[in-house]
Amino acid sequence: xxxxxxxxxxxxxxxxxxxxxxxxxxxxxxxxxxxxxxxxxxxxxxxxxxxxxxxxxxxxxxxxxxxxxxxxxxxxxxxxxxxxxxxxxxxxxxxxxxxxxxxxxxxxxxxxxxxxxxxxxxxxxxxxxxxxxxxxxxxxxxxxxxxxxxxxxxxxxxxxxxxxxxxxxxxxxxxxxxxxxxxxxxxxxxxxxxxxxxxxxxxxxxxxxxxxxxxxxxxxxxxxxxxxxxxxxxxxxxxxxxxxxxxxxxxxxxxxxxxxxxxxxxxxxxxxxxxxxxxxxxxxxxxxxxxxxxxxxxxxxxxxxxxxxxxxxxxxxxxxxxxxxxxxxxxxxxxxxxxxxxxxxxxxxxxxxxxxxxxxxxxxxxxxxxxxxxxxx
Amino acid sequence: xxxxxxxxxxxxxxxxxxxxxxxxxxxxxxxxxxxxxxxxxxxxxxxxxxxxxxxxxxxxxxxxxxxxxxxxxxxxxxxxxxxxxxxxxxxxxxxxxxxxxxxxxxxxxxxxxxxxxxxxxxxxxxxxxxxxxxxxxxxxxxxxxxxxxxxxxxxxxxxxxxxxxxxxxxxxxxxxxxxxxxxxxxxxxxxxxxxxxxxxxxxxxxxxxxxxxxxxxxxxxxxxxxxxxxxxxxxxxxxxxxx
Numbered sequence: 001x002x003x004x005x006x007x008x009x010x011x012x013x014x015x016x017x018x019x020x021x022x023x024x025x026x027x028x029x030x031x032x033x034x035x036x037x038x039x040x041x042x043x044x045x046x047x048x049x050x051x052x053x054x055x056x057x058x059x060x061x062x063x064x065x066x067x068x069x070x071x072x073x074x075x076x077x078x079x080x081x082x083x084x085x086x087x088x089x090x091x092x093x094x095x096x097x098x099x100x101x102x103x104x105x106x107x108x109x110x111x112x113x114x115x116x117x118x119x120x121x122x123x124x125x126x127x128x129x130x131x132x133x134x135x136x137x138x139x140x141x142x143x144x145x146x147x148x149x150x151x152x153x154x155x156x157x158x159x160x161x162x163x164x165x166x167x168x169x170x171x172x173x174x175x176x177x178x179x180x181x182x183x184x185x186x187x188x189x190x191x192x193x194x195x196x197x198x199x200x201x202x203x204x205x206x207x208x209x210x211x212x213x214x215x216x217x218x219x220x221x222x223x224x225x226x227x228x229x230x231x232x233x234x235x236x237x238x239x240x241x242x243x244x245x246x247x248x249x250x251x252x253x254x255x256x257x258x259x260x261x262x263x264x265x266x267x268x269x270x271x272x273x274x275x276x277x278x279x280x281x282x283x284x285x286x287x288x289x290x291x292x293x294x295x296x297x298x299x300x301x302x303x304x305x306x307x308x309x310x311x312x313x314x315x316x317x318x319x320x321x322x323x324x325x326x327x328x329x330x331x332x333x334x335x336x337x338x339x340x341x342x343x344x345x346x347x348x349x350x351x352x353x354x355x356x357x358x359x360x361x362x363x364x365x366x367x368x369x370x371x372x373x374x375x376x377x
Numbered sequence: 378x379x380x381x382x383x384x385x386x387x388x389x390x391x392x393x394x395x396x397x398x399x400x401x402x403x404x405x406x407x408x409x410x411x412x413x414x415x416x417x418x419x420x421x422x423x424x425x426x427x428x429x430x431x432x433x434x435x436x437x438x439x440x441x442x443x444x445x446x447x448x449x450x451x452x453x454x455x456x457x458x459x460x461x462x463x464x465x466x467x468x469x470x471x472x473x474x475x476x477x478x479x480x481x482x483x484x485x486x487x488x489x490x491x492x493x494x495x496x497x498x499x500x501x502x503x504x505x506x507x508x509x510x511x512x513x514x515x516x517x518x519x520x521x522x523x524x525x526x527x528x529x530x531x532x533x534x535x536x537x538x539x540x541x542x543x544x545x546x547x548x549x550x551x552x553x554x555x556x557x558x559x560x561x562x563x564x565x566x567x568x569x570x571x572x573x574x575x576x577x578x579x580x581x582x583x584x585x586x587x588x589x590x591x592x593x594x595x596x597x598x599x600x601x602x603x604x605x606x607x608x609x610x611x612x613x614x615x616x617x618x619x620x
Contacts, residue, residue: 057607105457108420113465280393
């Protein structure tokens with residue numbers, strides 16, 4: 001099949017529409033260069049509550065029904081028409097396969113129908129790109145771009161959500177992103193959801209545990225810090241296999257054992273103490289390793305992204321430890337930390353401005369897309 | 378009218394069909410037997426089929442999409458594609474049960490081979506079939522239509538009524554279906570054995586032409602016919618250790 005790739009728009013401030021469907025949020029965002037014009041999100045979270053976690057099939061069904069209305073609303077909010085859009089960007093991965101395919105199918109159709117170039121982009125790199133945006137004339141986070149348009153040197157990111165726990169080094173959003181560390185089992189947000197269930201708290205677990213932990217003693221229980229012993233950490237000269245990696249499944253089991261012990265003894269489970277101690281374990285290991293990775297990789301600005309960025313203790317401890325090591329911490333507004341289309345549009349606009357080629361209409365959604373693939377050809 | 382037709386309920390297919398009353402015809406068509414690449418292939422296929430049919434979006438009168446039943450992920454790829462094309466082009470999007478495509482092929486069989494009542498079955502995986510029962514009916518003129526009697530539904534092939542059975546689901550469970558139509562039928566629109574027939578966009582477009590030309594209206598409902606809930610089970614109460 002012969003297929004003409006649409007011309008890359010020759011604009012410094014391209015109008016880009018971004019589509020995100022990698023998990024349970026249907027997002028359509030619209031940006032002009034770095035300016036945020038619309039960020040419309042429809043979430044199926046309420047439908048997952050009774051299951052205590054995101055059910056991929058339910059999320060995928062919700063994406064299909066939400067997509068066109070979300071697109072329409074984003075266009076109205078931004079006050080632009082499809083004809084005016086210079087390029088379309090869509091999350092190609094990583095994410096839930098069935099969920100990704102709804103957005104990818106729709107994005108391809110939109111690109112064909114409008115004749116606009118399509119950029120299939122990486123969800124994790126998009127989370128970082130959101131830091132580029134300006135809203136109402138000021139930066140949404142802090143300055144991540146130098147006056148000549150380059151990314152600030154020494155940028156890193158720690159992404160913490162229900163599906164991700166990663167530390168990235170970002171040399172260039174268009175073509176130089178390195179995964180320094182990641183969870184080897186559960187994502188941090190997933191661990192929160194599972195422990196919330198153990199403690200009979202509500203879903204999503206993040207806010208529920210954050211709330212329950214208030215007034216609890218974070219040192220009441222000594223829960224394990226995953227992958228933190230010498231064998232996994234090694235030294236700077238001879239790093240262990242998991243120096244910057246995370247593991248939360250053992251922590252979840254440790255909490256379960258404590259809860260069971262109280263129940264077996266017929267005693268009331270000390271929810272606040274357990275929640276605070278669990279949260280301290282998660283947050284301690286994330287912030288410790290993020291700061292370690294930053295200091296050992298010349299990272300001087302660290303962006304926090306993902307839904308767990310809403311967690312009060314994570315923000316507090318990360319701010320404290322970054323400050324102690326002279327690292328500038330950047331936390332975008334929460335509506336831009338959780339999954340959204342604006343971050344996809346932001347990365348798309350960056351790729352357009354940098355003259356990166358568009359994707360073909362045949363590209364495949366990739367649930368395991370590595371961060372080294374910022375966009376898919 | 379000119380319809381861009383898509384079906385992704387089994388294999389993926391795209392066609393441009395002219396529903397004109399004198400002689401409905403398929404202007405261009407594309408099909409794949411691959412059931413696992415719908416999100417990759419559908420939009421490029423739309424581009425190709427429209428180019429082959431020498432049809433632009435401005436000339437189309439609507440988009441028609443098979444609403445299943447079919448495996449969920451592939452089905453959604455077709456629906457997301459069709460709905461988005463319709464939105465972007467400002468065209469109405471019509472939905473039609475995908476099994477109607479196979480039923481239309483049965484209705485188009487030569488008189489001697491055409492059953493009066495029959496069942497269409499497609500593969501629902503998990504040892505089950507998606508199915509619907511139709512009867513053939515002559516409208517005021519010469520045209521023969523398939524009219525839905527019951528369904529669509531999902532279940533084991535062994536529970537289907539004892540009627541001539543068409544479609545790939547009938548082929549997969551022919552041992553349970555005494556009247557599965559196993560041999561190719563001369564003069565049929567699909568040359569392979571009727572027990573291999575799959576819904577396809579071209580036949581769906583012709584079925585839509587039948588509806589329109591007999592005075593009916595196409596549905597603007599494009600809700601997927603999942604027929605099954607997601608497998609997720611609401612977790613029961615956690616087991617508690619007791620003293």
